[in-house]
Amino acid sequence: MLKALPLLEVTCKFGDDNCPFPAPGAEIFFFPPIASFTGPDGSAWEFNKPVLLAGIAALIVIIFFMAAFARPKLVPRGMQNLGEVVYFFFKNHFARDIIGQGGDKYIPLLMSLFSFIWIMNLFSIVPGVQFPVTSRFAFPLILSLIVYFTFIGVGIKSQGVGAYFKGVAFPDVQPRAILIILTPLEILSTFIIRPATLAIRLFANMFAGHLLLVIFSVSTWYLLNLTNFVGAVSVVGYVGSIASFMMTGILTAFEMFIQLLQAYIFTLLTAMFIAEAQSAHH
Amino acid sequence: MGILAELTGSIGSIGFGLAAIGPGVGIGIIFGNGVQAIARQPEAYGVIRQNMILGFALAEALALIGFVAPFVFGT
Numbered sequence: 283m284l285k286a287l288p289l290l291e292v293t294c295k296f297g298d299d300n301c302p303f304p305a306p307g308a309e310i311f312f313f314p315p316i317a318s319f320t321g322p323d324g325s326a327w328e329f330n331k332p333v334l335l336a337g338i339a340a341l342i343v344i345i346f347f348m349a350a351f352a353r354p355k356l357v358p359r360g361m362q363n364l365g366e367v368v369y370f371f372f373k374n375h376f377a378r379d380i381i382g383q384g385g386d387k388y389i390p391l392l393m394s395l396f397s398f399i400w401i402m403n404l405f406s407i408v409p410g411v412q413f414p415v416t417s418r419f420a421f422p423l424i425l426s427l428i429v430y431f432t433f434i435g436v437g438i439k440s441q442g443v444g445a446y447f448k449g450v451a452f453p454d455v456q457p458r459a460i461l462i463i464l465t466p467l468e469i470l471s472t473f474i475i476r477p478a479t480l481a482i483r484l485f486a487n488m489f490a491g492h493l494l495l496v497i498f499s500v501s502t503w504y505l506l507n508l509t510n511f512v513g514a515v516s517v518v519g520y521v522g523s524i525a526s527f528m529m530t531g532i533l534t535a536f537e538m539f540i541q542l543l544q545a546y547i548f549t550l551l552t553a554m555f556i557a558e559a560q561s562a563h564h
Numbered sequence: 565m566g567i568l569a570e571l572t573g574s575i576g577s578i579g580f581g582l583a584a585i586g587p588g589v590g591i592g593i594i595f596g597n598g599v600q601a602i603a604r605q606p607e608a609y610g611v612i613r614q615n616m617i618l619g620f621a622l623a624e625a626l627a628l629i630g631f632v633a634p635f636v637f638g639t
Contacts, residue, residue: 308635375614479625486628489635547621550614 296519297509304504306496311417311489335415339401343394368393380553381560388556391432395425396549399484403541406492407534414541417488419481426481429552437559446559480551487544491537495530502526576634583630590623 294301315328350365358366372393377385399416406414416422437446450472451465505523508516571578598616602609 479622482629482632483621483625486625486632490628490631493635543617543621547617550618551621554618 295507295509296505297515306500310496332415332418335405342401343397376553381557392549396545399548400545414488414492416484417492419485422481422484426477430477433555433559436556440560484544494533498526498530580630584627587623587627594619
């Protein structure tokens with residue numbers, strides 16, 4: 283069941299006896315529904331903040347690429363310039379360097395994955411919104427399932443069903459006896475651990491980042507919520523509050539870096555999985 | 565046999581501490597060797613950086629799983 287935000291339950295002030303720090307927990311990731319419907323099978327469907335933000339993120343990505351590439355000109359102007367810089371980055375660094383032969387046809391997938399994940403992560407530090415959509419596990423999970431079925435599909439298409447699964451399960455190693463250990467490990471790592479860690483990495487990074495930001499924001503408020511504004515306790519409050527506020531600022535900058543990095547890593551791993559599925563021997 | 569040692573309070577934070585040891589060492593090795601590689605061969609910066617970040621992400625995921633597990637599986 284939903285718990286109220288820990289901040290709302292605080293009735294005492296810092297400096298009172300027995301006023302513990304209202305540490306935020308996992309409940310800050312749950313939102314009350316904005317609207318709820320009854321689905322076709324009678325179950326309750328809820329529309330809440332993360333879903334709304336995911337929709338906005340998708341809209342931003344669509345509008346950006348429409349503005350950049352809907353009417354391409356030979357001499358690029360305006361948004362097309364920016365779009366082409368992004369395109370060439372993906373073409374050179376992902377399609378050509380990692381996937382190699384025939385990599386160009388995966389640029390749309392990689393570019394949309396990257397932009398969508400990055401915009402969803404970026405909501406974490408947008409004032410007034412301040413929630414990374416990818417810190418709800420369903421979003422990275424679905425994205426990672428898309429990647430999972432894509433790379434298996436690529437493997438089957440480029441090598442054939444038998445050859446692909448045989449290549450994964452029985453790699454070309456000597457001595458052959460080592461396959462007793464290697465085969466279960468390879469199957470486990472390629473088909474179970476790989477999509478799971480892809481989703482968990484993105485989720486856990488955003489979850490941890492958002493929680494850190496909330497902890498320092500709450501402690502900024504908590505330490506300044508003083509019983510009396512003079513005396514030894516108040517000095518602790520002022521110093522701690524200012525330190526927490528500075529920490530919030532520093533972590534916001536750090537989060538910006540992490541958000542970009544996680545979107546980049548997700549795309550990089552997608553490209554590597556596709557490249558691995560495409561080549562007969564890895 | 566009775567209880568010899570008992571742990572109370574936030575056990576999840578101890579779990580995170582334990583989970584962070586391995587990735588901490590690993591990330592140190594990755595970036596240490598990455599910087600060394602760049603110093604030896606500055607022209608291969610692009611490839612080295614890309615693999616460095618990849619290794620960092622793979623190692624870092626373990627520490628983050630340790631961070632998130634108490635929230636997900638906690639009461």
